[in-house]
Amino acid sequence: MTFRDAAFFRNVFLSIAFPFALVVGLTGAIGFQSGLLPTRERGGPVPATISIPAGLLEYRESGEFFRNGLTVDAPMTKIHRQSLEIMKFQVSGESYDQCVAEGVCARRDLSGSSRADMPATGVSFDDAAAYARWLSNRTGEIWRLPKIEELAFAAGSKYPDDALGIDPDSKNPALRWLADYERETARKAFRISYPQPYGTFGENEHGLADFGGNIWEWTSTCLRRVTLDRYSKPISEAESCGIYIATGKHGAPLSSFIREPKGGGCSVGAPPDNVGFRLVRDPRWYTPLLFAISGRSM
Known part of the structure; x- marks a missing residue:
């Protein structure tokens, strides 16, 4: 040369x-000036996390699916997921109430425990998003609510399959109503309604603790309503942001301001016993900008 x-x-x-x-x-510069990117304000313990290596994820999609005017089971999907770092436990009452004490988070409606080994409950999606911003500023790292597929990836074998198993070609809605009734009856039969200390419901194969116990967890995934054709391929889709999917023993779409799901909201079937959350640690510095562009909360 x-x-x-x-x-x-x-x-x-x-x-x-x-x-x-x-x-x-x-x-x-714009991110830091606008508050989108975190800046370390003060020290403090970093939550315990688990790291899950990249791998294949097969799960049932979230949302409401319709075919020939009738509701049907959501289709299974298979994707390759990147590695993921997520909190081992749900956010504790002590940590959330510290955010409240500093004037960032809203006070919980319920008189939940403020113990360090008890999950924070009585929190809305908006509350959880505010906590994520607070923790990001405290640690100088980016913490956010997981997407539904990320929580499914972390939950592994404990992730619920909400399918009723009804033939999608059936035009008899009574079959689905009966199956749904039987499932909801079974769900209500075995319940511990009050929040329990960390570790009560064990760990899964990844080391994720207490998923699928009696705490449903907020995700950043909006409710979708999807119409399928005769071959179960989507032909139209409407997304309703402002209603987000919380998941635990089963999925439940809830309005972003709901703190007590048993008192109302958009939950389907048996409402969640309690709603809490855990966060993902995101190594991508530009994640807040992506959320800002999309108009969603982290």
């Missing part, structure tokens, strides 16, 4: 690298 060639490639590189660096720098 001649000197002229080397100079040409250097100039090309600089012409690309400098604008890119400038955009990154400006984006970061």
Whole structure:
């Protein structure tokens, strides 16, 4: 390579690298100035997490699915998931109430425990999102609510399959009503309604604790209503953000402001006993910008 060639490639590189660096720098500055990117405000313990290596995830999609005007089971989907770091336990009452004491989070409606080994309950999606922002600022890291597929990936064998097993070609709605009634009756028969200390419901194969106990967990996934064709392929879809999926023993769509699911909301079937949450630690610095662009909460 001649000197002229080397100079040409250097100039090309600089012409690309400098604008890119400038955009990154400006984006970061805007993010910090606007509060989208976290800044370490004060110290404090970092929550215990588990790391799950990349792998294959097969799960039933969330949402409400219709075919020929009747509700049907959501289809199974198979995707390859990137590695994931998520809190081992749900956010504790002590930690959430510390956020309240600092004037960032709203006070819980319920007189839940403030113990360090008890999950925070009586929190809405909006409360959980505020806590995620608070924790991000405290630690200088990015914490956010998991998407439904991330929580399914972390839950592994404990993730619920809400299918009723009714033939999608059946045009008899009574079959689905009967199956749904029998399932809801079974769900109500074996319940511990009050929150329990960490570890009460054990761990799954990844080390995730207490998933599927009596705490339903908020996700950042909006409710979808999907219409399928005769081959179970989607032909239309409507997303309702403001209603998010909480999941535990089963999935439950809830309005973002609901703190006590047994008192109302958009839950389907037997309402969740309690609603809490755990967070994902996201290594991508630009994650808050993605959420800001999409208009959703982290």
